[in-house]
Amino acid sequence: MARPKKKRCIYNDPGFRYFKPRGIPLTQLNIIHIELDEYEAIRLSDLLEMSQIEAAKHMNVSRGTYQRILNSAHKKIAEALDKNCAIELKGGTVEIINPDLAKKQE
Numbered sequence: 792m793a794r795p796k797k798k799r800c801i802y803n804d805p806g807f808r809y810f811k812p813r814g815i816p817l818t819q820l821n822i823i824h825i826e827l828d829e830y831e832a833i834r835l836s837d838l839l840e841m842s843q844i845e846a847a848k849h850m851n852v853s854r855g856t857y858q859r860i861l862n863s864a865h866k867k868i869a870e871a872l873d874k875n876c877a878i879e880l881k882g883g884t885v886e887i888i889n890p891d892l893a894k895k896q897e
Contacts, residue, residue: 796884799860800851801831804887811877823871826883829864836861 804827811817828850835846847857871878 797852798884798886799828799831800849800888801827801885802849802888803831803834805830805880808881809877809879812875815875817877820877821874822877822879823867824879824881825864825867827880827885827887828860828883829867830880831885832857832861833864833868 809817809822811820831850832846835841835849836843841849843854843857843861846861847854850857850860852860868878870876
């Protein structure tokens with residue numbers, strides 16, 4: 792029996808759930824699902840330019856787990872761009888943390 796997944800901490804709920812090519816109705820597109828922890832990994836590494844070690848600590852996972860999450864997200868985004876698919880952000884074993892409260896606790 793596999794060990795249950797540990798909750799990954801994310802500090803930014805994107806506020807949207809779909810990202811799609813312009814001019815094509817969502818009903819006509821294939822959808823690629825990106826979990827919220829994968830979105831957070833992309834945000835931390837590519838937008839905030841954190842190192843993998845910093846980002847892993849931020850998400851409360853090991854560096855190896857973080858790297859697997861990030862690689863999975865990059866692959867899914869590349870596939871969506873290559874195949875003209877919509878991206879849906881949903882799910883995952885996550886705990887959404889208010890960033891203002893997290894700063895006060897540090």
